[in-house]
Amino acid sequence: MRPFTKLVVEIIADIPKGKVMTYGQIAKIAGSPRAARQVVRILHTLTEKYQLPWQRVLNSKGCIGLPGQHGQLQRRMLEEEGIVFAENGSVHLIEYGYEPLHLMDEN
DNA sequence: CGCATGACAGTCG
DNA sequence: GCGACTGCCATGC
Numbered sequence: 538m539r540p541f542t543k544l545v546v547e548i549i550a551d552i553p554k555g556k557v558m559t560y561g562q563i564a565k566i567a568g569s570p571r572a573a574r575q576v577v578r579i580l581h582t583l584t585e586k587y588q589l590p591w592q593r594v595l596n597s598k599g600c601i602g603l604p605g606q607h608g609q610l611q612r613r614m615l616e617e618e619g620i621v622f623a624e625n626g627s628v629h630l631i632e633y634g635y636e637p638l639h640l641m642d643e644n
Numbered sequence: 645c646g647c648a649t650g651a652c653a654g655t656c657g
Numbered sequence: 658g659c660g661a662c663t664g665c666c667a668t669g670c
């Protein structure tokens with residue numbers, strides 16, 4: 538497994554309950570600001586192997602990426618964690634967005 | 645090895 | 658503010 542992938546797994550696994558992160562955010566922290574796609578792939582590939590909280594990972598719009606039933610399921614799981622959805626079906630990233638500061642260089 | 649694809653992001657009109 | 662286009666990087670065929 539590449540370092541990037543490993544970091545992504547660590548980061549996602551480190552997302553606390555009631556918080557969410559975006560693909561771009563995770564990718565950036567993992568070391569590749571442009572690797573949001575890889576985060577997506579990693580979710581697909583490893584979410585079942587490592588039991589990652591995929592439901593806490595959203596796109597930059599704060600919306601569920603999956604269409605249909607999976608999205609509904611994800612939304613319900615997030616609500617169970619205490620996350621409140623906006624009227625448009627998005628999550629308030631300003632409030633629920635999680636930033637693992639211990640992984641930041643300085644900033 | 646080359647082409648196509650993906651649960652995306654950022655910019656432009 | 659929304660829709661369309663391009664960029665990115667790794668995996669799959």
